[in-house]
Structures are given as structure tokens and as C-alpha cells.
Amino acid sequence: MTNRYLVNWSIWIGFWSGVYVYIYLLTPLAGYGVIWMTFVALPIYFNGGAKREEFVNYAVSAVIGVLWGLAYLYCIGWLVDVGVEAKLSTALVIFVLTTAVCAVHFLMPKALQMKAVPVMFGAIASMFSQNGGKVLPAICTLIGGVFLGLLCNEGSKLLNEKGRWKFFDKRLES
Numbered sequence: 001m002t003n004r005y006l007v008n009w010s011i012w013i014g015f016w017s018g019v020y021v022y023i024y025l026l027t028p029l030a031g032y033g034v035i036w037m038t039f040v041a042l043p044i045y046f047n048g049g050a051k052r053e054e055f056v057n058y059a060v061s062a063v064i065g066v067l068w069g070l071a072y073l074y075c076i077g078w079l080v081d082v083g084v085e086a087k088l089s090t091a092l093v094i095f096v097l098t099t100a101v102c103a104v105h106f107l108m109p110k111a112l113q114m115k116a117v118p119v120m121f122g123a124i125a126s127m128f129s130q131n132g133g134k135v136l137p138a139i140c141t142l143i144g145g146v147f148l149g150l151l152c153n154e155g156s157k158l159l160n161e162k163g164r165w166k167f168f169d170k171r172l173e174s
Contacts (some may be wrong), residue, residue: 005163012155020148024141032137034130040122041145042152048116050153055146061116062142065123066135072097072124073132119146 024035045058072093079089101124105117119142126138158166 002161002163005159005161008159008163008165009156012158013152016151016155017148020144020151024144029137029140032134034126034134034137034141037126037138037141038145038148040126041119041142042149044119044122045116045146045149046152048118050149052150052154054116055150058116058119058146058149059143061119062123062146063139065120066127066139066142068097068101068120069124069127070132070135073127 020038021035024030024038029035041058041062045054048054048058075093075097076086076089079092080086084092101120102117105120123138123142126142127135130138160166160169
């Protein structure tokens with residue numbers, strides 16, 4: 001990749017990130033204060049390659065991660081309620097459920113496997129940050145982050161090997 005390629009791709013990423021944030025802030029989601037979750041899901045998907053064919057996998061994995069996060073919090077609360085000290089409850093639940101998350105998702109039949117375990121952990125962390133609240137806004141925002149990652153990656157397909165925009169190449173050929 002040339003420097004021109006990286007600069008033009010950066011402009012694409014920055015432009016669409018700005019558009020996304022502006023539109024997001026016009027929606028009812030803005031009032032929940034979880035826009036930052038976009039930038040949890042986006043880099044995880046983006047660093048995973050942001051392949052079109054994996055979009056649904058990542059989006060579903062984000063939702064499943066939210067559900068796992070709620071399970072973690074429920075189990076921690078339950079152990080505390082039955083008298084286990086909070087730090088020990090948290091450590092035990094993290095141990096047991098993290099083992100379960102990894103085992104379940106690594107060992108599922110290939111057709112059902114969620115390859116996007118990292119985005120699940122991003123969603124789990126997002127639920128921890130909200131103490132299990134704002135579930136629907138979190139889901140929408142995490143999926144929005146996956147979508148933004150896809151959009152950012154698609155911009156790379158509009159650049160030629162020299163980093164010029166392909167749509168300008170076609171105009172120059174005419």
C-alpha cells in the first residue's frame with residue numbers, strides 16, 4: 001500500500017465515521033450515552049478483516065455477547081445475594097463463564113460457530129460498563145459499529161494499487 005492509498009483510505013474512514021456519528025446523534029440512541037460502544041465493535045470487526053460475508057456473524061456475535069454479559073452480571077449478583085463476597089463472586093463467575101463462552105463458541109459445529117469471539121467479549125465488557133442496563137441501545141450501537149467497520153473496509157475496494165480512487169480512473173480513461 002502506498003502512502004496515497006493510506007491517506008485516501010483514512011479520508012474515507014474519517015468521513016464515514018463522522019457521518020455515522022452525526023446520524024447517530026440525531027437518533028433516540030444519542031440520549032443513552034453509549035455511542036462509544038460503536039468504537040468497541042468497529043475495530044474488532046475491522047481488525048478481523050471486515051469481510052462482507054462475516055458481517056452477520058459479527059453482528060450476531062455482538063448480540064450474543066450482550067446476552068453473555070447479562071448472564072455474567074446475573075450470576076455475580078446471585079452469588080453475592082447468597083453470601084459470597086463480591087470480589088470472589090466476580091472472579092468465580094469470570095472463570096466459569098469465560099471458560100464456557102470460549103468452549104461453547106470454539107467447539108460448536110462449524111456451521112453454527114461464532115468466529116467472532118472477540119466482539120462477544122467487547123459486548124460483554126459493554127454490558128459490564130452499564131451494569132446490565134441500556135441493553136437495546138447497546139445492541140443497536142454495537143451492530144452499528146460492525147456496520148461502520150464494514151463501510152470503512154469497503155472504501156479500500158474503491159482505491160487502485162497506487163491509492164487513486166477508481167472512479168476517477170474511469171473518468172480519465174474516457
